Amino acid sequence: VINNTAKISALEPESGVIKIAIIGRPNAGKSSFLNKLIKDDRVLVDSVPGTTRDSVDTHFTFGDTRFMFIDTAGIRHRGKVKAGIDYFSSIRTEQSMAKADAVLFIIDGYEGLKKDDLHFIYKIWEAKKGLVIAVNKKDLIKKPIAEYEKLIRERLVIAEYIPLIYMSAKTGEGVEKAVPVIKSVYDNLGMRITTSRLNSFISEIKYSIPKMVKGRKMFKIYYATQAEVYPPAVVFTVNYPELINKSFFNFLERKLRQKFGFLGAPIRLIFKSKKK
Numbered sequence: 001v002i003n004n005t006a007k008i009s010a011l012e013p014e015s016g017v018i019k020i021a022i023i024g025r026p027n028a029g030k031s032s033f034l035n036k037l038i039k040d041d042r043v044l045v046d047s048v049p050g051t052t053r054d055s056v057d058t059h060f061t062f063g064d065t066r067f068m069f070i071d072t073a074g075i076r077h078r079g080k081v082k083a084g085i086d087y088f089s090s091i092r093t094e095q096s097m098a099k100a101d102a103v104l105f106i107i108d109g110y111e112g113l114k115k116d117d118l119h120f121i122y123k124i125w126e127a128k129k130g131l132v133i134a135v136n137k138k139d140l141i142k143k144p145i146a147e148y149e150k151l152i153r154e155r156l157v158i159a160e161y162i163p164l165i166y167m168s169a170k171t172g173e174g175v176e177k178a179v180p181v182i183k184s185v186y187d188n189l190g191m192r193i194t195t196s197r198l199n200s201f202i203s204e205i206k207y208s209i210p211k212m213v214k215g216r217k218m219f220k221i222y223y224a225t226q227a228e229v230y231p232p233a234v235v236f237t238v239n240y241p242e243l244i245n246k247s248f249f250n251f252l253e254r255k256l257r258q259k260f261g262f263l264g265a266p267i268r269l270i271f272k273s274k275k276k
Contacts, residue, residue, distance in 0.1 A: 017059065017066045018186050021096045023124070024106035025116055026074025029136035032169035033106060034058060034071050037176065062179045069104075070096045075120050101230070102130030102185050102264070104178065109137040109166070113152050121156065128231045128266045130185040131162050134178055138166040161257060163264050185264030190229045193260055198224040198234065205255050212243040219243045222274055233268035241271040 022030045038060055056071040072093040097103060103124050107117055124131055135141075141148055145166060153159040163181050167174030202221050212219035222237045234256070238244075253267060 017068045018102070018183070019068045019070065019100045020182055021070045021072060021093075021100035021103045021129075022106065023072055023075055023093065023097060023103050023120065024136075025108060025111075025114065028074065028106045028108040029169040030074070030106050031056075031071055033104075033134070033136065033167070033175060033178075034069055036169050036172050037069075037179070062183075065183055067179075067182075070100060072096050075116060097124060097127065097129065100129060101189065102132070102182060104182060105131060105133050107133060107135045109135040109148075110140040113155055118156060122158070125158055125162075125266055128268065130182075130189045130231070130264050130266075132178065132182050132185055132264055133159075133162055133164050135164065135166045136169050138173060139168045139171060141166075161263065181264075188262050188265040189231050191232060191260070191262060191265070192229055193226050193232075193234075195223075195225045197260075198226065201256070201259050204259075208255075210248055210251060212240075212245070212248060214240075214243055217243060219248075227270070228268070231266050231268060232262060233270060235270045235272060237274050238271050239274060241273050244271055 022034060024030050038058060058069045058071065060067060060069075075093060105117075105121055105124065107113055121131070121133070135148075135152075138145075143151075149164065152164065163185065165174060165178055165181055167178065169175060202224055206221075209219075209221070217240045220239045222239070224234055224236045227233045227235045236252075249269060252269060256262070256267060256269075
């Protein structure tokens with residue numbers, strides 16, 4: 001639920017600000033979203049794809065939370081980036097992503113999820129950045145939303161771990177709803193699970209852990225602890241880390257998320273051998 005009394009106002013850059021990069025293909029509605037959110041036309045908007053060439057920082061508060069939104073040039077696959085302005089705009093977009101705490105990735109709802117979208121979404125996730133996916137131009141989507149979302153989830157395997165919102169930057173529908181979702185993802189990046197809860201979790205799943213055996217070696221998890229936040233990193237002490245495969249990694253991540261959430265937050269899973 002949005003607090004209608006939430007105040008949006010300009011801020012000077014300062015510490016303690018949540019930094020959000022707005023990324024998406026050219027003309028997906030990145031600048032239109034930001035202008036509608038802050039009710040200002042400080043970011044140039046045009047129907048010509050690629051109007052925003054440089055990253056633009058906008059500081060404001062929403063309620064009592066300070067944000068810095070970084071509006072970036074439209075993403076382009078490396079094979080399609082030409083020399084000159086497009087090349088340097090692409091570099092600046094990646095630099096903006098690197099300095100951001102999280103990313104609001106905007107999809108053109110009318111055109112749908114494209115290969116370039118998938119390429120950058122996975123790139124953002126692998127960079128361990130918090131992530132919210134916003135489908136813009138909701139008013140132009142012809143399919144029922146449930147059917148449209150099913151198609152996205154079929155093409156994007158990690159979609160179950162990422163909040164997906166629908167909006168229209170043109171009409172303003174759903175724009176302000178993006179802000180508390182982004183804040184919740186940032187909070188999830190900083191979520192800390194106690195060691196006792198993690199070890200209880202291991203006890204709960206021990207009978208469902210896929211058996212991994214090689215010769216006389218049988219895999220076992222002894223205990224776990226959370227080592228870091230922003231993003232969360234969980235260290236598992238095991239007997240034979242060399243037996244871990246991709247299937248087990250995916251199993252453990254899914255179970256962790258089912259238990260603790262972490263929606264929109266990538267998790268680092270680290271395995272170390274128990275000293276004998």
